[in-house]
Amino acid sequence: MTTTPLTLSDRTGGVSLQLDAANGEVSLKYAPPGEPLRLAATISAQGGARDAVSILCAAGAMAASTRPAGIATRLSRLPARAETASRVIGRRVQQFMEWLVASKEDTNYTYDLTPLNRAHLAAVISVVTERPITEIQGYLAEPDADAALQAHYTQTLARLPAEMAALADPVARWARRLGWYAVLRALKPRLVVETGVDKGLGALLLCAALKRNTREGHSGRYLGTDINPNAGYLLNGSYAEHGALLIGDSIASLRSLAQPIDVFINDSDHSADYEYAEYKTIAHLLHPGSVIIGDNSHVTDKLTRFAAETNRRFLFFREEPEAHWYAGAGIGFAFT
Ligand SMILES: C[S@@+](CC[C@H](N)C(=O)[O-])C[C@H]1O[C@@H](n2cnc3c(N)ncnc32)[C@H](O)[C@@H]1O
Numbered sequence: 001m002t003t004t005p006l007t008l009s010d011r012t013g014g015v016s017l018q019l020d021a022a023n024g025e026v027s028l029k030y031a032p033p034g035e036p037l038r039l040a041a042t043i044s045a046q047g048g049a050r051d052a053v054s055i056l057c058a059a060g061a062m063a064a065s066t067r068p069a070g071i072a073t074r075l076s077r078l079p080a081r082a083e084t085a086s087r088v089i090g091r092r093v094q095q096f097m098e099w100l101v102a103s104k105e106d107t108n109y110t111y112d113l114t115p116l117n118r119a120h121l122a123a124v125i126s127v128v129t130e131r132p133i134t135e136i137q138g139y140l141a142e143p144d145a146d147a148a149l150q151a152h153y154t155q156t157l158a159r160l161p162a163e164m165a166a167l168a169d170p171v172a173r174w175a176r177r178l179g180w181y182a183v184l185r186a187l188k189p190r191l192v193v194e195t196g197v198d199k200g201l202g203a204l205l206l207c208a209a210l211k212r213n214t215r216e217g218h219s220g221r222y223l224g225t226d227i228n229p230n231a232g233y234l235l236n237g238s239y240a241e242h243g244a245l246l247i248g249d250s251i252a253s254l255r256s257l258a259q260p261i262d263v264f265i266n267d268s269d270h271s272a273d274y275e276y277a278e279y280k281t282i283a284h285l286l287h288p289g290s291v292i293i294g295d296n297s298h299v300t301d302k303l304t305r306f307a308a309e310t311n312r313r314f315l316f317f318r319e320e321p322e323a324h325w326y327a328g329a330g331i332g333f334a335f336t
Contacts, residue, residue: 030075039075096325103169108198109326110173117320121179121331124317128291128333129186139185140178142212149208156234164233168199176295176319177202179331180265183291184209188218189262192243195250195278196268196295197226200234206265207239214242225253225268250274254281261285266303267295276302283310288336297332307334 030039103109113121122140126133143149153172157165174181184192184206192210197203203224210220222243224232232245246253250268264286266278275296283306286292294303297316307314312334319328 028075028078041075041079092325095323098323099325104167105169106167108201109175109321109324110169110201111175111321111324111326112173113175113178114320114322117322118178121176121317121319122182124315124331124333125179125182125186128315128335129183131186136182136186139182139209142185143172143174143178143181143205143208146208149204152237152239153204153234156236160233172201172204174201174205175321176317176329176331177205179317180263180293181205181209183263183293184220185212187262187289187291188213188216189220191259191261192220192222192263192265193254193257193261193282194222194224194265194267195226195254196266197224197231197235197245198228200224200232202265202267203232203235203243203245204239207235207242210242211239220262223257225250227268251277251281254278257282257285259285260287261290262287263291263293265293265295270296270299272296272300272302275300276306279303279306286310290335292334294332294334295329298328298330303332303334310334312336 027042028040029037031037118140119137122133122136125131125136129136150172154170157168157170160168180194180202192206194202194206203222206222210222213220220242223246224235224243225246225248226232227247227249229247231247235243235245246256251274261282264279264282266275268274268278275294279292279302292303292306292312297303298318304314306312313336315333315335316330317333318330321328
């Protein structure tokens with residue numbers, strides 16, 4: 001067992017704190033200088049979660065910064081407060097452990113959205129597209145009910161080299177991309193551009209939307225850009241008839257476009273400057289009905305800024321993954 005003792009100095013008024021990192025336990029003792037021990041408490045951080053331990057350490061330090069007369073009160077509340085917080089953290093730790101075993105993904109995680117989160121997504125997209133909420137709810141339900149789409153996903157994975165299939169989960173879970181899909185179904189765009197394709201999960205779903213639109217008499221085209229020549233393997237077969245990939249740096253690929261963009265999705269290099277540069281690069285191809293979707297809006301204000309500069313409104317949808325440790329990203333919408 002590795003024990004990392006951590007003793008706070010005299011000015012903390014007699015508080016000593018010991019961290020047992022191996023067992024995820026924090027022990028606190030309170031003995032005012034020259035007086036007998038008044039309080040001792042040990043708190044388990046359930047399974048050694050590092051986050052929980054650091055929160056408990058911070059709590060101990062906070063208690064120590066209280067005026068001497070209040071220290072005993074603060075410390076006596078510490079176990080109960082830590083218990084409340086560690087219930088939440090413990091749930092995350094459990095999801096993390098399950099994910100480590102059950103999922104194969106090492107980046108660009110996939111999951112379902114919680115039912116409440118889906119309801120909120122429908123409401124937000126109803127505002128963005130000015131379509132009735134019931135219509136949007138119908139669109140959001142389509143991909144999971146589309147057996148051909150799921151079969152396409154599974155069959156594509158089955159054909160992949162083992163080292164590639166080893167990093168993709170066997171069932172397609174769309175996460176916030178469902179919102180992208182519903183926007184396409186609602187607006188029936190003629191041109192959709194997505195920067196950053198990765199495996200092609202978004203590309204596949206977006207082309208599935210265009211496929212349905214085409215069957216309903218509204219054809220449209222998808223263009224995806226990615227710097228990785230192996231990106232986009234999920235986009236093949238009948239879905240690939242609705243789109244194409246441009247391999248190379250996104251900004252360079254975007255510069256080659258000349259036709260109006262109805263829906264633009266930014267999801268490539270996630271640095272703030274690159275994101276903003278993408279918006280600036282396609283600004284002249286946008287029209288008042290264009291919708292710009294940012295996959296970086298949980299991190300930067302670049303789409304908010306671009307929306308203000310181009311006299312568009314902005315909304316942000318925060319996604320909530322169902323039963324996943326990842327806190328989720330979101331969708332930024334710029335629209336008129
Ligand atoms: C988050 S992933 C895209 C996920 C995808 N949109 C989806 O729905 O799953 C980001 C992708 O951007 C690509 N990328 C990173 N920098 C890029 C750049 N400068 N130009 C083009 N693609 C880039 C990466 O190769 C990666 O495949």
